[in-house]
Amino acid sequence: MGPMADEEFVAAHAVKVNVFHTIDYLLQYSQAIRDGVASGDVEIQGSESMSGLDTAIIRLDQGNSAARSGKLGVRTGEDTALEPEDALKRLMEGEPRATATSSPMRKALVKQGQAPHTAVVGCADSRAPLETLFDMMPGELFVIRNAGNTATHAEGSMVGSLEFCCGKLGSRLILVLGHTQCGAIVGATGTYLANQGKPTMKPGEGYHSSGWNRVEQLNETRFFR
Numbered sequence: 001m002g003p004m005a006d007e008e009f010v011a012a013h014a015v016k017v018n019v020f021h022t023i024d025y026l027l028q029y030s031q032a033i034r035d036g037v038a039s040g041d042v043e044i045q046g047s048e049s050m051s052g053l054d055t056a057i058i059r060l061d062q063g064n065s066a067a068r069s070g071k072l073g074v075r076t077g078e079d080t081a082l083e084p085e086d087a088l089k090r091l092m093e094g095e096p097r098a099t100a101t102s103s104p105m106r107k108a109l110v111k112q113g114q115a116p117h118t119a120v121v122g123c124a125d126s127r128a129p130l131e132t133l134f135d136m137m138p139g140e141l142f143v144i145r146n147a148g149n150t151a152t153h154a155e156g157s158m159v160g161s162l163e164f165c166c167g168k169l170g171s172r173l174i175l176v177l178g179h180t181q182c183g184a185i186v187g188a189t190g191t192y193l194a195n196q197g198k199p200t201m202k203p204g205e206g207y208h209s210s211g212w213n214r215v216e217q218l219n220e221t222r223f224f225r
Contacts, residue, residue, distance in 0.1 A: 003129060011182075011189040017183060018148060019046040019178040025151045028176070032163045033174070037185050042166050044174045045116055075126070109139050116142040118173045119165040121158070123149045148184035149176060 027034050036042030070079045082090075106192050119142040122130045130136075130143050142165040144158060151158040165171045178185075 003060045008194055009187075010193065012180070014185050014189050015178045015180065015182050019176050020045075022149060022151050022176045023127055026159065026176075027163065029151075030159050030163055033159075034166055036166055042172055042174065044176070047177045047178070049199075060156060069156050105138065114142075114169060116140055116144070116165065116169055116171050117173045118175055119144065119162055121145075121149050121151070121176045122175070123147065123177070123182055125179065125180055125182060125183065125184075128177075130177070142169065148182060148188070149178055175217070 023046050026044065027037065033042060033044075037044060070076055072078060084092050117140060122128060122145045123141065124145040124147050131138070131141055132146070134141065142161075144161050146158070153159075162174060166174070
C-alpha cells in the first residue's frame with residue numbers, strides 16, 4: 001500500500017485482510033475445523049461484498065410496508081435514537097406479523113430440528129442482515145455475527161459455535177463474510193493510523209482521549225501484521 005495510502009484505501013484493504021485472518025485463526029485454533037477441512041468434509045470460504053444490499057432493501061420495501069421505519073424508508077444516520085420503550089414496541093409489533101405468515105415452517109423447524117447448509121461468520125452491522133442478503137429462509141444459515149466478523153480467542157462462542165454447527169448439525173461450508181464501509185474496521189484503522197509513531201501504551205490507558213485500546217485490538221487480530 002505504501003506510507004502515503006489514505007485512510008479509506010487502508011480501511012478497504014483491511015476488510016479483505018481481516019477475512020483471511022479470521023479464516024487463519026479458525027484453522028489455527030480449532031482442531032475439529034482443521035480436521036474437517038483436511039478430510040474434505042468441511043470447506044471454508046471468504047468474501048468481501050455488499051452487492052446484495054440494494055436488492056434486499058428493495059425486496060423488503062415492496063413486500064412489507066412495515067419495514068419502512070426511517071426518514072429515508074430504512075433507518076440510517078439521519079434518524080434519531082429511539083427510546084427503549086419505542087424500540088421494544090416495534091419488536092413486539094413485528095413478531096405477530098412474522099409468525100402469522102410462517103406458522104407451518106416454524107412448526108416444521110421445531111419438530112424436525114435444524115440442518116443449516118452453511119455457517120456464516122458475518123459482521124453485526126445492521127445494514128448487513130445475512131439471511132436477507134442471501135435470500136435465505138429460516139433453517140438454511142447458521143449465523144454468527146460480531147463487529148468486524150473477527151475471531152480473536154481460541155476459547156469462546158465463535159469457535160465453539162462453528163464446531164457445533166459442523167460437528168452436530170452437519171454443515172459442510174463455513175463462509176467468513178466481510179463488507180464494504182465496515183464501521184468497526186474503519187474506526188480501528190483510523191485510530192491505528194492516527195497513533196502511528198506515538199509511544200506504546202498499555203491496553204485501556206488513554207482510552208477516552210485516543211481510543212488506544214482499539215489499536216491493541218488491531219494488533220490482537222493482526223490486521224496489519
